Amino acid sequence: MKEFNVAGSKISLALFTDVSNSRELLDSIQAGTLEPEVALMNASLIPDVFPVLAAAYNALIAKSRDSLTTRTLHSELVYNYSGSKHITESLKRFGISDKTTYILAVRFGASSDEHYKITSQELAISSLSDAITCRIAVRDAL
Template sequence: MAEFELDTHPGRRLHLLLFVDVTNSRGLVQAMQAGTLVPELAFFNASLVPDTFPVLAAAHKAVLSQTRGSLVTRTLHSELIYNYSGSKHITEALRRSGINESSTYVLVAHFDGTPDELEATRALVQGREISLQELLERADHPLILKHYKITPAELEISSLADAITCRIAARDAI
């Protein structure tokens, strides 16, 4: 687990937990769809996350939208997934970047979590927690390149995480 302070939003922070061998994705998806997930969390398809940096960029955008009262999705946590996806289509963004009923490799994000909420998160996800250091080596590079339309020429001058972050930052301008 890692905790990140959102510098542009004093007092706000994001906790990230990475799990493998998750066996209850179906139940997590059903709880999210029913709006009964406690605590509220964001579940990423971790195969699409090569580093925490793009997730933090998406988190800053989500908190800024919340502060301005301009969330595109229903919750701050779904806004995080939406922002990470790079897509302007909410359903497509949540389907592609979020988990599905068969996901076994999951990145969990929680804004402003208390110690009790973080323990509840660990109890909620039935899987083995691993270090965030494993993101890059476990990332599905071909899928990321396809999803974000990243070219080999771009990777000659930029990292994969930077290419994703640029797309997150520029999505609203394109």
């Protein structure tokens, strides 16, 4: 996972390969039940991270002006990534389909401790890096 600061907001990007449940993910996005909310993009259409960050910047500016074209900040990012003014076409072209296996997940405002569910009590006695390493080490034992 990579994190970037864009216009004062933390943007987290994670790349997933060999995804086999894209139909379920797409259904959750369309129903508005995907938790946590993320933008899921067809990663095979993304040559570099910079255009994604530019689209994220535009989405954040639109939100700050209360002028989102789409329903959510995350769908606004996918819409802004497209050069088209047609929302549905943009989301279909650059979002995921039921056959997408290479996905870039983009989330606004995520933090590493939230991703790994690190508690404040754990951080009081160890570093974030140690807590994450512990999670990885004991994953199969639990």
